[in-house]
Amino acid sequence: MKNYAKLLRIEQWVKNLFVFIPAFFSRNLIHTTIFWESLLAFFAFCFIASSVYILNDYVDIESDKIHPEKCNRPLASGKISLSTARILFFVMIILSGLCISILYSQGNTLWYKLAAVLGFYFLMNVAYSLKLKHIPILDICIISLGFVLRVFAGGYATGLLISKWTILLTFVLALVLAIGKRRGELVNAGISGKTRKALDGYNIQFADIALSISVTIALICYVMFTMTPEVQSQNPRLFYTVLFVFFALLRYLQQTLVFNKTESPTKIIYKDRYIQISLLLWVVFYLFEIYY
Numbered sequence: 001m002k003n004y005a006k007l008l009r010i011e012q013w014v015k016n017l018f019v020f021i022p023a024f025f026s027r028n029l030i031h032t033t034i035f036w037e038s039l040l041a042f043f044a045f046c047f048i049a050s051s052v053y054i055l056n057d058y059v060d061i062e063s064d065k066i067h068p069e070k071c072n073r074p075l076a077s078g079k080i081s082l083s084t085a086r087i088l089f090f091v092m093i094i095l096s097g098l099c100i101s102i103l104y105s106q107g108n109t110l111w112y113k114l115a116a117v118l119g120f121y122f123l124m125n126v127a128y129s130l131k132l133k134h135i136p137i138l139d140i141c142i143i144s145l146g147f148v149l150r151v152f153a154g155g156y157a158t159g160l161l162i163s164k165w166t167i168l169l170t171f172v173l174a175l176v177l178a179i180g181k182r183r184g185e186l187v188n189a190g191i192s193g194k195t196r197k198a199l200d201g202y203n204i205q206f207a208d209i210a211l212s213i214s215v216t217i218a219l220i221c222y223v224m225f226t227m228t229p230e231v232q233s234q235n236p237r238l239f240y241t242v243l244f245v246f247f248a249l250l251r252y253l254q255q256t257l258v259f260n261k262t263e264s265p266t267k268i269i270y271k272d273r274y275i276q277i278s279l280l281l282w283v284v285f286y287l288f289e290i291y292y
Helices: 002-008 010-025 032-059 061-065 082-105 111-130 138-158 164-192 197-201 204-226 229-234 236-258 265-271 273-291
Strands: none
Touching: 002 010, 002 032, 002 082, 010 032, 010 138, 010 164, 010 265, 032 061, 032 082, 032 111, 032 138, 082 111, 111 138, 138 164, 164 197, 164 204, 164 236, 164 265, 204 229, 204 236, 229 236, 236 265, 236 273, 265 273
16 A cells, blocks of 8 residues: 555645635635535545656656666556556546536536646646656746646635735745755756756756745745735734745755755655744634634
């Protein structure tokens, strides 16, 4: 089961929590119907994302075999057969479609838009796996766009409006994580050799500058989001949550630029207690202010 979880990248499902952003920011997360619709969209995205992960491992199996870390992946190591992977690939797509059909059966009028978002995400990632991931800058933009699509999925599943600042903030924040990942790969490439073709278009200096710019824009976007009339009408004190976001972003920069962490951003967030505490305080403060 551990190998199957690794193949499906269960630990990466945390990224799909972005689906809940429309419900969270609109003060509707505690609404039973909206929470249920968001949950269905969450699992629909989890399943379709897992199918993409399987496809990516299937396509990259030969290059993964010579990678110092990716050689331990289930397909590259032979722990899961290719035939089993193909079956799981179609099972994930079917399960994602099942979630959408449940929404349709419950009278959701925007189910087709959610299906379109999932379909676009799938096709975009197929193109990414086959070709686009080798094109510098475009590769990280596609990753960031995937997070924006998650937010749209949550909006279409619930019928909630999404602010422009939320869309921009999501894109830039995801860009921070994508650039941080590329930087870690560059550091590892200097030790064990280059393992990704797109790294030809990056270097440490470029990654550091791009990361700093993206963090700055992300912070500005969040400040502007908290100052929008919609948020201010809920509670003007939400502006103070900027402090938690600022600390978390600085801590991430410190881990990446000072301590030279080469792990993926997701793993850093899983391991770093300071970032976890900052995010927890942000969630608690935000929930208290807008719900109580």
